[in-house]
Amino acid sequence: MSYIVTATSGHLGHLIVESLLARGAAPESIVATARKVDKLSALAALGVRTAVLDYGNPETVTAVVEPGDVLMLVSGSEVGQRVPQHTAVIAAAQAAGVGRIVYTSAPKATTSALVLAPEHKATEEFLIASGVPFTILRNGWYTENYTGEIEKARQAGEIVASVGDGRVASASRADYADAAAAAILDDSLAGKTLELSGDHAWDFAELAATIGTLIDSSVAFRNLTPAAHAELLASFGLDEGTVGFVVGLDANIRDGLLGETSGDLARLIGRPTTPLAEGLAASV
Numbered sequence: 001m002s003y004i005v006t007a008t009s010g011h012l013g014h015l016i017v018e019s020l021l022a023r024g025a026a027p028e029s030i031v032a033t034a035r036k037v038d039k040l041s042a043l044a045a046l047g048v049r050t051a052v053l054d055y056g057n058p059e060t061v062t063a064v065v066e067p068g069d070v071l072m073l074v075s076g077s078e079v080g081q082r083v084p085q086h087t088a089v090i091a092a093a094q095a096a097g098v099g100r101i102v103y104t105s106a107p108k109a110t111t112s113a114l115v116l117a118p119e120h121k122a123t124e125e126f127l128i129a130s131g132v133p134f135t136i137l138r139n140g141w142y143t144e145n146y147t148g149e150i151e152k153a154r155q156a157g158e159i160v161a162s163v164g165d166g167r168v169a170s171a172s173r174a175d176y177a178d179a180a181a182a183a184i185l186d187d188s189l190a191g192k193t194l195e196l197s198g199d200h201a202w203d204f205a206e207l208a209a210t211i212g213t214l215i216d217s218s219v220a221f222r223n224l225t226p227a228a229h230a231e232l233l234a235s236f237g238l239d240e241g242t243v244g245f246v247v248g249l250d251a252n253i254r255d256g257l258l259g260e261t262s263g264d265l266a267r268l269i270g271r272p273t274t275p276l277a278e279g280l281a282a283s284v
């Protein structure tokens with residue numbers, strides 16, 4: 001029986017493999033996969049097996065998955081393509097006799113108005129309907145999503161958004177990766193859906209203050225109306241779709257859709273989640 005992890009050429013997948021090893025999984029029990037196996041030399045050097053697995057090519061799933069394996073399906077990064085990709089992977093893994101699939105979803109994916117929820121909802125529903133034992137990890141926001149704000153704050157002395165006093169319960173990618181590793185190794189989590197988020201929900205005034213401390217400079221948070229935010233983003237040359245996406249996400253934050261703190265993540269990893277300041281400092 002093997003633990004097969006997808007998208008290990010990406011940040012989260014790579015960290016999941018490292019967490020599996022840290023949690024005591026034997027290197028030879030792990031198959032780190034990616035579209036391009038030549039991106040996996042650092043993981044191969046840790047003793048894990050590597051293989052090609054491309055969401056757009058289900059035969060690559062059939063070639064890797066063996067009966068009883070646990071498949072960690074990290075959600076794809078090609079927004080708009082994810083439903084056909086994820087469902088093709090799940091169907092191929094099921095045909096190969098996969099023992100359980102662990103999937104990284106989004107907060108309250110089946111009921112949330114979050115702009116990113118529909119592809120995760122469709123994937124969750126397909127996975128559950130397949131009858132394959134599953135564990136769904138509804139990952140909240142990564143702290144690393146805000147790394148880019150540090151340079152902007154350094155240059156402008158402020159961070160700008162249209163989130164109002166909305167809060168974000170972010171955690172570091174390493175926290176979510178450790179949770180994934182814990183879930184992969186624990187068959188008793190079959191049939192469970194976990195809402196994973198950071199222990200503390202911060203607002204953007206706190207984000208600005210935290211970045212200010214990090215760069216040893218005063219940083220303010222300037223809140224805009226959605227219309228003014230859209231106008232500002234368009235003035236930077238962003239296309240209409242991207243502007244709508246960013247302003248829509250800020251509206252989701254304003255509405256509290258990324259601010260819930262269930263405690264599931266800390267419980268699963270057996271320690272508090274990484275604080276905002278520490279997570280940002282680590283990503284600089």
Ligand SMILES: NC(=O)c1ccc[n+]([C@@H]2O[C@H](COP(=O)([O-])OP(=O)(O)OC[C@H]3O[C@@H](n4cnc5c(N)ncnc54)[C@H](OP(=O)(O)O)[C@@H]3O)[C@@H](O)[C@H]2O)c1
Nearest residue numbers: 007009010011012013035054055056075076077140141142
């Ligand atoms: N919760 C959050 O805040 C948040 C933020 C951003 C993303 N996400 C989601 O979490 C996932 C993992 O995050 P991350 O930080 O690791 O993202 P990342 O570093 O951008 O990595 C994305 C990974 O997806 C792989 N991928 C894309 N299309 C694929 C395909 N057709 N077949 C196989 N692999 C494919 C990429 O492979 P290549 O190296 O071949 O491109 C890469 O390994 C993302 O894909 C996205 O769904 C969540």
